[in-house]
Amino acid sequence: MAFSNLNLSYLSLAKSLDVPVLSQLRLCSIVPLQGMTFYVPGEVIKSSRLPGVRILGYGLEKAPGGVGFCVVQPGVLQTDDKQQAWISIHSKRYIPQLGDHVVGVVTSRAGELYKVDIGSADQAYISFLSFEGATKRNRPNLGVGDVLYARIVRASRHLEPELSCVDAELKSRGMGKLEDGFVFKISTNHARRLLRASCRLLKLIGEQIRFEIAVGINGKIWIKSDDLNKVFFKFLFLN
Structure with a gap:
């Protein structure tokens, strides 16, 4: 279905959602820079900097000699509660990683x-x-x-x-x-943020709209809902 046939009214849709949801949508699209360190390819991150990390994601490789981790893509170092570390960068080009x-x-x-x-x-x-x-x-x-x-x-x-x-x-x-449903694309960095346990965006939207979603770490998202108008509204904010 073409987007022009969805007959959207952005203002009425925005009013139908609570303000906290819209605030969360905006906050999830901003990358905080305070306290973060930017790394460039060739730098080595010592193992003591990433204690307990077992899974290396995008932009990181084991350094020769086991002295730490070598950065192969420019960006900001990120970790999660699943003992995984990766280099975060705003990119729509996905580089496959084992287990993604x-x-x-x-x-x-x-x-x-x-x-x-x-x-x-x-x-x-x-x-x-x-x-x-x-x-x-x-x-x-x-x-x-x-x-x-x-x-x-x-x-x-x-x-x-x-x-x-x-x-x-x-x-x-x-x-x-x-x-059914439809697929759209966002940046891989944004997809990783949506998959974090601390991100409440999808839960907040789910309190307003019934939908099914599959978020790929490659930046592709599949959404299915009975209300295509509101699904497309979410697409505009996520993208």
């Missing part, structure tokens, strides 16, 4: 593989067996344009990223084909 959960769009089929656009330099691929309950006789019914919520199971600078819609126990855990 992403939203992608099927672009083609090649034999037993599906090509999926996840917003990276190379398209990802997923096998038809990488779905819960899939067998050679029971294959997932996927077509071009279908939306998937999946995780990165293989990431390399020299190879296309590989996706899977099951975990180590072969359970989907919410991953797989996303029905």
